[in-house]
Amino acid sequence: MKNVVLIGFMGTGKTAIGKRLARLLGWEFIDTDAEIERLTGKSVARIFAEDGEVRFRSEENLLCRKLTQRERLVIATGGGMVLNPENVALLKQNGVLIKLYADPEVIIGRVKAKKERRPLLKGNLEERVRELLAAREEAYSIADFAVDTGKQDPDSSAALIYDYLKERNLLDGDVSG
Numbered sequence: 213m214k215n216v217v218l219i220g221f222m223g224t225g226k227t228a229i230g231k232r233l234a235r236l237l238g239w240e241f242i243d244t245d246a247e248i249e250r251l252t253g254k255s256v257a258r259i260f261a262e263d264g265e266v267r268f269r270s271e272e273n274l275l276c277r278k279l280t281q282r283e284r285l286v287i288a289t290g291g292g293m294v295l296n297p298e299n300v301a302l303l304k305q306n307g308v309l310i311k312l313y314a315d316p317e318v319i320i321g322r323v324k325a326k327k328e329r330r331p332l333l334k335g336n337l338e339e340r341v342r343e344l345l346a347a348r349e350e351a352y353s354i355a356d357f358a359v360d361t362g363k364q365d366p367d368s369s370a371a372l373i374y375d376y377l378k379e380r381n382l383l384d385g386d387v388s389g
Contacts, residue, residue: 214283215307216377219294220352221345222330223322224312225361225369226288232370234286237383243288244275251275256290257330269296276302292332294351308382310373311355314362316342
């Protein structure tokens with residue numbers, strides 16, 4: 213196993229937990245949305261507004277191809293990255309996929325303040341979250357392990373993932389933690 217890939221819906225803690233897990237492992241952390249923003253010079257919301265979702269998804273795919281050439285990364289994916297089967301195949305070929313999830317009410321509470329920065333949440337927030345969760349449920353089910361991030365803090369979630377990786381001998385011998 214070369215990378216740990218965090219998948220799941222927006223607001224499940226992929227970035228917060230990913231940073232903590234990367235520290236535990238002594239690995240580099242990459243947030244795919246932030247990396248796309250850095251590479252394009254545009255926010256995700258601006259890419260959606262100016263160029264459309266298709267362009268954003270193609271940027272995700274290009275980044276996914278680049279990241280699969282690297283090792284010892286904790287990758288926090290955008291919520292829709294696993295909707296593309298090619299991305300899933302690429303990420304699985306050199307990584308373990310960890311699904312982060314939470315109850316809809318928890319997610320709504322977490323994303324409410326940042327709704328404007330999340331282009332897919334236009335309209336009624338609660339309806340939109342529930343609708344997208346239902347539509348993506350199957351895509352997220354491909355994970356090797358799942359953690360309910362609504363049940364504990366990010367440090368505890370990162371520790372659960374670390375323990376899972378260690379118990380399954382998925383880490384090489386030279387992790388820092």
